[in-house]
Amino acid sequence: MSELILPKINKETISKKEYIFKNLAKIINPENVLSHADEIKPYETDALAAYKQTPLAVVMPENTHEVSKILKFCYDENIKVVPRGAGTGLSGGALPLQDAILLSLGKFNKILEIDFENKCVITQPGVTNLSLTHAVQHKGFYYAPDPSSQLACSIGGNVAENSGGVHSLKYGTTTNNILGVEMVMMDGTICRIGGKTLDQEGYDLMGLICGSEGLLGVITEVTAKILKKPQVVKAALIGFSTIEEGGNAATEIISNGIVPAGMEIMDKALIVATDNFSKAGYPRDAELLLIVELDGTESEVDGLLNEVSAICKKNNCSSLKLSSNEKERLSFWAGRKAAFPACGAMAPDYYCMDGSIPRGKLAEALLEIKNLSKKYNLPVANCFHAGDGNLHPLIMYDGGDKEQLRKTEEFGSEILKTCVRLGGVITGEHGVGVEKRELMCEMFNDNDIQQQLDIKSALDVKNLLNPGKVYPILRKCAEEGRVHVHRGEEKFPNLPRF
Amino acid sequence: MSTEEKKNSQIFQDSNKTYYPENEIEVSSIVKELYKKNLPTELIGTGSKSFIGNKIQSANKLSLSKLSGIIEYLPEELYIKVKANTPLEIIEEELEKNNQELAFEPIDFGFIENGKSNKGTIGGYLSCNFAGSRRFKVGSARDHILGFRGVNGKGEIIKSGGTVVKNVTGYDLSKLVTGSFGTLVALTEVVLKVLPKKNLSNTIVIYTEDKKLVKELFEKISSSSSEVSGAVYIPEEPKAANYNCNKERVFKLNDLKSNVPFLALRIEGNKTSINERVKVLTDELELNKLNISMLDVYQSVPFWKKVNNLEIFAETKNNLLRAVIPPSKGNELMQKLENKYKYYIDWCGSLYWIEVQSKKNMKIIEIKKLIKELGGYLTIIKTSPDYDYEETIFTIDETRLLISEKIKKSFDPRRVFNPGRMYRGI
Numbered sequence: 001m002s003e004l005i006l007p008k009i010n011k012e013t014i015s016k017k018e019y020i021f022k023n024l025a026k027i028i029n030p031e032n033v034l035s036h037a038d039e040i041k042p043y044e045t046d047a048l049a050a051y052k053q054t055p056l057a058v059v060m061p062e063n064t065h066e067v068s069k070i071l072k073f074c075y076d077e078n079i080k081v082v083p084r085g086a087g088t089g090l091s092g093g094a095l096p097l098q099d100a101i102l103l104s105l106g107k108f109n110k111i112l113e114i115d116f117e118n119k120c121v122i123t124q125p126g127v128t129n130l131s132l133t134h135a136v137q138h139k140g141f142y143y144a145p146d147p148s149s150q151l152a153c154s155i156g157g158n159v160a161e162n163s164g165g166v167h168s169l170k171y172g173t174t175t176n177n178i179l180g181v182e183m184v185m186m187d188g189t190i191c192r193i194g195g196k197t198l199d200q201e202g203y204d205l206m207g208l209i210c211g212s213e214g215l216l217g218v219i220t221e222v223t224a225k226i227l228k229k230p231q232v233v234k235a236a237l238i239g240f241s242t243i244e245e246g247g248n249a250a251t252e253i254i255s256n257g258i259v260p261a262g263m264e265i266m267d268k269a270l271i272v273a274t275d276n277f278s279k280a281g282y283p284r285d286a287e288l289l290l291i292v293e294l295d296g297t298e299s300e301v302d303g304l305l306n307e308v309s310a311i312c313k314k315n316n317c318s319s320l321k322l323s324s325n326e327k328e329r330l331s332f333w334a335g336r337k338a339a340f341p342a343c344g345a346m347a348p349d350y351y352c353m354d355g356s357i358p359r360g361k362l363a364e365a366l367l368e369i370k371n372l373s374k375k376y377n378l379p380v381a382n383c384f385h386a387g388d389g390n391l392h393p394l395i396m397y398d399g400g401d402k403e404q405l406r407k408t409e410e411f412g413s414e415i416l417k418t419c420v421r422l423g424g425v426i427t428g429e430h431g432v433g434v435e436k437r438e439l440m441c442e443m444f445n446d447n448d449i450q451q452q453l454d455i456k457s458a459l460d461v462k463n464l465l466n467p468g469k470v471y472p473i474l475r476k477c478a479e480e481g482r483v484h485v486h487r488g489e490e491k492f493p494n495l496p497r498f
Numbered sequence: 499m500s501t502e503e504k505k506n507s508q509i510f511q512d513s514n515k516t517y518y519p520e521n522e523i524e525v526s527s528i529v530k531e532l533y534k535k536n537l538p539t540e541l542i543g544t545g546s547k548s549f550i551g552n553k554i555q556s557a558n559k560l561s562l563s564k565l566s567g568i569i570e571y572l573p574e575e576l577y578i579k580v581k582a583n584t585p586l587e588i589i590e591e592e593l594e595k596n597n598q599e600l601a602f603e604p605i606d607f608g609f610i611e612n613g614k615s616n617k618g619t620i621g622g623y624l625s626c627n628f629a630g631s632r633r634f635k636v637g638s639a640r641d642h643i644l645g646f647r648g649v650n651g652k653g654e655i656i657k658s659g660g661t662v663v664k665n666v667t668g669y670d671l672s673k674l675v676t677g678s679f680g681t682l683v684a685l686t687e688v689v690l691k692v693l694p695k696k697n698l699s700n701t702i703v704i705y706t707e708d709k710k711l712v713k714e715l716f717e718k719i720s721s722s723s724s725e726v727s728g729a730v731y732i733p734e735e736p737k738a739a740n741y742n743c744n745k746e747r748v749f750k751l752n753d754l755k756s757n758v759p760f761l762a763l764r765i766e767g768n769k770t771s772i773n774e775r776v777k778v779l780t781d782e783l784e785l786n787k788l789n790i791s792m793l794d795v796y797q798s799v800p801f802w803k804k805v806n807n808l809e810i811f812a813e814t815k816n817n818l819l820r821a822v823i824p825p826s827k828g829n830e831l832m833q834k835l836e837n838k839y840k841y842y843i844d845w846c847g848s849l850y851w852i853e854v855q856s857k858k859n860m861k862i863i864e865i866k867k868l869i870k871e872l873g874g875y876l877t878i879i880k881t882s883p884d885y886d887y888e889e890t891i892f893t894i895d896e897t898r899l900l901i902s903e904k905i906k907k908s909f910d911p912r913r914v915f916n917p918g919r920m921y922r923g924i
Contacts, residue, residue, distance in 0.1 A: 117826040119720055140723070162666045169576075169663060175670065176641045191897045196824035198848050199627065199638050201875045202894050202920065203682075203902045207640060207673025211666045228723045231778070255574035257597060257694035296725070297778075300771035356662040358575045388663040389575075428664035436667075443667055444657070451656045452669050454908035459901065470668065 004051060004434060006097060007468040013079050013099040017056055020079060024059055024101070027069045032107070034058040043084065043102050047149075048092040048435055050399070055082065055096035062107045064182060064190060064220040071218065071465075072188030074101060080464050081186070083214040085125060085157030088149045090352060091433025093161065093213045093469055103218060105156050111135050112221070118196045119226050120179055125156020125219045129163070132224055141226040144171035147429065148337065156219040162211030164429040166262040169387035170295075171227070173429070175210035182221035183209060186460040196223060208455070213431050214466040216459050230295035233261065235329045236305055238312045239286030239319035243267070246288035247363040249315040250386040253292065254359060256311065258304055260387055262293040264336050267366060269381035270343075270394075271335075277342035280335030283319040290317075290386070291332055339383050340394070347379070347396030353412050355419030356389045356428035368418045369393055376411040378404070390428035391419065417442055432470045440472055516542075516559040522647065522655060522686040528560065529684060529914065530653030538917045541680040543583045546618030547607050547626055550879055551679050551919045552891050562621060565686055573598055576692050577644060577661050582621035582685035589620055593692055601693040602639050603630030606807040610880055613813040621685040627677030628820070630806040631728040631764070634720070634845045640676040642691045648675065648683035651910025661689050674905070680916045681924055682909040696727075696766035701793035701801055702779065707734065707759040709836070713828040715761055715783060716847030720825065722782050724775040728764030729846035730805055733836075740816060740855045741840045748809045751797040762793075764802055810842060811853055817862060817882050819852040823874030834868055856882030863889050892920055899923075 013020070017035075024033045034040050035057040045052045056079075061067045074081050080100035087094055096102045108124035114135055115121070121132055121143070129150040132143035146165035147153055153163065159181060164173040171177070180194030193209065194200045209216055240246035250263060266274065266282075266289045275282040282289055290312070294304045305322055312320055323329035335342075343350040357365050366382060373380045379396045393415055397408040416426040420442045427436055440449060453471060457463060519525040532539050538556040542548060544563055562583045570579040573596040580589060586604055593599050604623055608616025617623075629638040645659025658671035675683050706712060712731050719726050735743045749756035765775045780786065793801055804810075811818055823831060825847035835841050840853040854861050862878065869876045870893065878891045894902070899921060906913070906924045918924070 115826070116721070117717060118824045162670065164664050172637065172641065173664065175673065176637055185901075189897060189900075191901060192895075193898065195873050196826075197822045197874050198633060198845060199629070199640070199677075199822060201877055201892050202677075202898060203905055204627070204640055204673045204677055205898065205901060205905075207670050207676075208905075210673075211670050216669075228721060231723045251574050254576060259694060296767075297771045297774040299774055300767060303768065303770070356660075356664050358572070358661060360572070360574060385664070390662075390664040423660075424662055425660045425665045425667045427667050428662070429666055431666050432668065440668065443660075447654045448656050448658065448668075451650060451654070451671070451909070452658075455669060455671075455905060458904040458908040 005473050006053070007080070007473065010078065010080070010099045013056065020077065021057060023073060024057065024070065027073060028059060028061050028066045032060040032062065034060070040102070043087070043104065044096060046084070046087040046089045046092060046094040048090055048095070048433065051092050051095050051434060053096045053098060055100055055102035056098065058102045058104055060104045060107050064184065067103070067184045067218055067220055068188045068190050070101070070103065071184055071186055074464060075187045075462065078462060078464065080467055082466050083160070083218045085154035085160065086128065086152050088153040089157060089161060089431060089433065090354070091427065091431040091435040093431050093433035093466070095434050097468065105154065105218070108156070108220065115196065116141070120196055120223050121226055122221065122223050123155055125159070125222055126154050129153050129155055129158055132226070136226050140229050142229055143224055144177050144227055145174050148340070155222050155224065159210055159219050159222055160212065160214045161429070161431040164388065164390065166264060166385055168385065168390070169263070170259050170261050175207060177225050178206065178210070178222055179225050180223035181206060181209060181219050183217035183219050185217050186462070186465045191217070194223065211431070213433065213470050215456055215470060216465070230261070232298045232301045233293060233295045233329065234301050234305060235291060235293040235323045235332045236308055237282070237321040237332045238290040238292070238317045239283035240288045240290065240315070241286060241318045243288050243366050244363045245315045245317070246290055249312045249317065250290060250362065251360050252311045252315065253308055256307060258307060260292050261295040262291070263385070263387040264291040265289065265362065265384040265386045266336065266339070267382040269379065270339055270383055273342040273346055273381055274335035274338050277345055278334050278338040280331060282335050286318055291336060336383065339381070343381055343394045343396055347398065349397050349399040351395045351397065351408050351412055353391070353393045353395070353415050354427050354430040355391050355416050355424055357391055357419050357422045357424035359386060359389050361422040361424070362386065365391060365418060365422055369415055372411055372414055376407045378408060378411055388428070389424065413439060434469055437470060438472050440470070514557040516561050518561050518564055520564045522565070522649065525560070525562065525565070525649045525684055525686060526653050526655050529649050529651065532558065532914045533652050533912055536912055537914065539914050541684055541916055543619035543622035544585070546616045547622050549611060550607070550626060554916055554919055556917065560684065562684060562686070563619070566619070568592055569687065573692070575661065577689055578692055579661065579687065579689045580620060582646070582648070582688050583619040586617040586620055586623055597695050598692045599695045600642060600690060601632060601636040602642050603632045603806055604639070605630050609807045609809045609812045610814055610818060620688060620690070624676045624685070624688060625678060625680045631730065631802060631844050634848060635725065635727045640673045643672045643676050643688060644691050645689040646672050646675060646685055647687035648685040650683055651912060651914045656683070659689065663691060679919045681906060681919055682915065684915065697768045698772060698795045699764055699766045699798040699802070700772050700776065700795065701762050701764050701798040702776065702785065703754055703791045703793060704761045704785070705755060705758055705789040706761060709829060709832045712761055712832070713847065716825055716828065718783050719763055720846045722779060724765065724778050724782070726763050726779070726846070727766050728802055728805070729761070731759070731761045731843040732810070733759045733842065735840050736837055738855070741853065742812070742814060744810050744812055748804050748812070749801065751793060751801060753791045753793055753797055754801070755791070762801065764798060805844070808851060811851065814853055814880065815882055816856050817854045817878060817885060818880040819854060819862065819865065819876055820879050821850040821852060821865070821869045821874055821876040822848055823850065823869060823872045827872040827874070830872060831868065834865070856884055859886060859889055866893065890921070894921060
């Protein structure tokens with residue numbers, strides 16, 4: 001994609017790579033140290049595939065002790081380490097560095113204990129999000145956070161990114177749904193935080209680690225909370241002929257004291273795209289589609305659906321359908337869940353943004369995005385987790401056209417700035433990674449960022465763990481406000497460009 | 499010398515005093531001075547919870563009580579932004595107008611201190627991160643803070659988070675400062691998630707002294723999809739001297755036999771959904787086989803208020819411990835406490851409030867050891883006047899202590915804020 005400034009390469013590390021490989025092969029099973037170009041190729045990117053970097057080597061430890069020894073070795077030898085879960089992250093948080101070891105937690109793929117009595121599952125971090133639910137659903141339980149990549153994304157990655165999903169308003173994100181973690185610090189120290197109890201005493205280290213994007217420690221075990229499935233779940237599919245009316249209905253649902261389990265909005269472009277793609281039976285003439293999911297007891301859900309229907313009718317909805325059975329409810333979601341592939345089918349590439357805004361600003365945000373779409377002459381489709389204010393505009397472009405690529409990035413960055421202007425934030429659930437690093441200055445000033453960097457250097461003195469992510473490399477916000485930095489090039493003339 | 503510097507130099511001539519900044523900038527400039535002069539300082543709101551934690555040896559106090567008031571409340575966006583030292587009561591009253599609430603059910607610690615309500619400020623409350631009876635269903639205080647502004651130990655104004663529920667922009671410092679007992683940041687502004695209040699509440703009371711059954715019932719309640727939002731067990735009070743027997747007086751309600759041990763569970767919602775849930779629970783808990791009574795909304799609401807506010811321990815002069823364990827270990831702990839200590843169990847079997855008579859430090863050490871063995875943690879919330887502080891107030895292991903020290907240093911390198919309040923060296 002565009003030029004990206006990465007931390008200064010440590011030439012000494014590169015020059016002693018044979019020594020490093022040899023030592024790593026002593027620490028762990030040599031078969032788990034990958035250094036041949038063919039072997040490490042699959043690891044050169046995560047789901048933000050536009051950025052690619054070949055790591056020095058990929059190591060795949062099999063237990064916490066090995067992770068600790070690897071990190072201790074790297075700490076002593078000043079070698080950078082980039083941790084990686086399933087590699088499904090959308091912000092480049094697991095982007096390798098040329099002079100760094102890529103630490104894959106892929107072999108941490110076992111569920112260690114299912115404890116129904118204490119309502120938790122102890123799992124290794126490489127286990128996928130959905131596997132947790134699969135492991136407990138026979139007794140009617142599930143793990144609440146459900147990021148759309150839940151089939152593939154790992155629970156360790158979820159902790160690192162504090163992943164959400166479509167049910168976050170009612171059930172929270174990862175940070176609200178885990179009880180404990182085991183992690184290894186950059187100097188090799190193994191630390192256990194929390195356990196099978198609610199809350200913890202002392203500083204909320206779990207709150208700090210959750211969403212720290214692999215910069216503070218490597219997660220080696222997670223104790224996740226499980227919930228009993230609700231008695232009844234039903235959904236409503238509602239079309240509106242104007243964006244304002246649909247947005248107002250969503251806001252009114254919340255202000256009437258209803259907390260939906262999920263509430264999703266799609267704009268016209270996405271309604272048509274997803275309906276073409278998945279034949280979901282969506283109202284194709286609607287400007288805006290609202291899916292509201294409610295859970296609870298039978299009469300409670302029916303009562304709430306009546307209230308939701310009344311609010312939508314009051315706001316002049318153009319169509320309204322209530323799910324009459326589970327099959328129909330799932331069909332309501334089928335289109336929404338196909339949003340990304342549907343956009344993929346419409347253009348060679350799409351760029352998914354991830355801002356959060358106050359719910360009431362939706363119409364304003366969509367209008368602004370529409371104008372920007374005209375300005376950049378790039379089509380965009382929008383989906384919005386209306387329950388929690390998380391907006392995902394999908395910009396469609398042709399990655400083969402460098403100029404379009406540049407315009408896409410600029411478009412995306414303007415959308416996120418709009419989110420901040422409307423009282424929101426630059427990332428709701430995908431993380432900052434390398435993608436939105438420079439936009440941190442839109443939200444935070446030097447003091448704010450310095451405090452975060454101070455925490456980073458307190459826990460990772462040599463700045464070896466996942467450096468170059470989350471925080472602008474040039475640090476001072478006044479120096480760097482955009483993705484395309486000019487002065488930066490002068491400051492680091494020897495940095496690689498790709 | 500600038501006007502500001504002159505003002506500060508006047509302020510700091512007196513090295514043993516309480517400062518009352520009126521806004522964030524003043525907090526910042528005072529803390530800058532304290533930092534420069536290396537002066538350890540106690541942060542206070544209204545002092546309602548100042549009895550919790552270790553005593554602080556500092557001559558200076560920084561009162562944040564003037565930073566009070568609601569800044570922005572958007573009911574439809576489900577958040578309220580307030581100055582950090584806004585009295586909790588004012589926030590609750592404002593939310594009530596829109597039929598909303600702080601779902602984590604803040605505890606009124608005034609009752610255990612002197613028998614009267616004294617809720618204190620939101621900043622003080624967040625600094626302790628203690629959630630009420632609804633915790634096991636909706637999360638703790640830390641799960642309801644969306645963002646903050648404050649001043650770190652160097653006097654720098656910092657912020658984190660925002661007003662939206664989904665936000666992964668940078669480290670989540672809001673959670674870190676919640677429960678930090680004022681050792682990291684002097685909070686100036688906080689944003690809280692608010693939720694709609696449920697229309698009605700009913701309570702099922704099950705009379706039993708069979709501890710095995712109590713544990714089984716907690717297990718069944720937490721495995722139910724009936725969204726029970728409160729579950730406590732209140733055993734008999736030991737007849738030993740020095741324990742105030744409050745139970746019968748506190749829980750004087752028409753449909754509650756408060757002179758015998760009971761387990762109570764709360765169901766909230768509208769009338770039909772409560773009825774539906776009670777029906778499901780009747781089967782799940784086999785209520786027909788048990789001795790039960792029902793509290794209607796007029797009794798249910800005051801009952802939970804009294805439970806939540808620890809009124810059963812009102813005005814205690816003894817030590818009060820707060821222990822959290824994995825619920826599966828309930829039998830071991832109940833066995834240890836039975837007939838010897840005054841206690842009750844909240845959070846559906848997770849949280850134990852235990853009163854230990856004064857001069858019984860050895861007993862506290864014993865209980866603490868057991869709690870640790872059971873995989874839990876213990877905090878001494880209130881100490882008796884003759885408590886000798888040989889046992890630490892909070893529990894922590896060495897690795898976490900080391901990490902905590904580093905974090906403390908990154909916020910407050912000279913240990914200006916509340917030194918030693920939580921742990922030595924922090």
